[in-house]
Amino acid sequence: MKLPIERMVELEQKFQVTIRGATADVDAEYGPQVTLRGELTAAAGTLDEDLRIMATVYNAADEVVGMNEIQVSARGFVGVEPFQLLIPCSDSYGPAVRVRLYLRSC
Numbered sequence: 001m002k003l004p005i006e007r008m009v010e011l012e013q014k015f016q017v018t019i020r021g022a023t024a025d026v027d028a029e030y031g032p033q034v035t036l037r038g039e040l041t042a043a044a045g046t047l048d049e050d051l052r053i054m055a056t057v058y059n060a061a062d063e064v065v066g067m068n069e070i071q072v073s074a075r076g077f078v079g080v081e082p083f084q085l086l087i088p089c090s091d092s093y094g095p096a097v098r099v100r101l102y103l104r105s106c
Contacts, residue, residue: 001026002023002025003025003026003057003096003098003099004097004098004099005022005023005024005036005098005099005101006099006100006101007019007101008101008102008103011102011103012103014103015048015051015105016042016043017040017042017047017051017103018040018042019038019040019041019053020038020039020040021038021039022036022038022101023036023037023038024036024055026095031088031091032065032066032088032089032090032095032096033066033086033087033088034055034057034086034087034099035084035086035087036055036083036084036085036099036101037083037084037085038082038101039080039083040053040080040083041080042079042080045078045079046079047074048074049074049105049106050071050073050074050075050106051072051074051105051106052069052071052072052103052105052106053071053072053083053085053101054067054104055067055068055069055100055101056100057087057099058098058100059094059096059097060095061093063093065089065091065093065094065096066087066088066089066090066096067087068085068087069104070083071106
């Protein structure tokens with residue numbers, strides 16, 4: 001099942017990057033988890049600092065049921081960085097219904 005993704009565009013603008021092509025799917029085969037994929041791009045081709053791509057998964061009551069993050073190094077960045085996050089989710093509070101995707105400096 002595909003989930004809607006809420007991006008925090010203000011943070012992307014702050015770090016001068018864009019998250020493109022993001023998709024989030026619920027995968028119940030290995031327990032409740034969300035697979036999130038996308039690309040981090042920078043028009044300048046470089047990052048000013050190391051960044052963390054953060055993902056938080058919510059249920060219908062707006063409770064957090066899962067989260068994960070991945071770090072992108074400024075040193076190895078070449079203008080685009082594809083990413084995939086596997087986000088284990090608690091099934092005790094109901095199914096995942098949306099994902100928030102945002103950035104943070106390391």
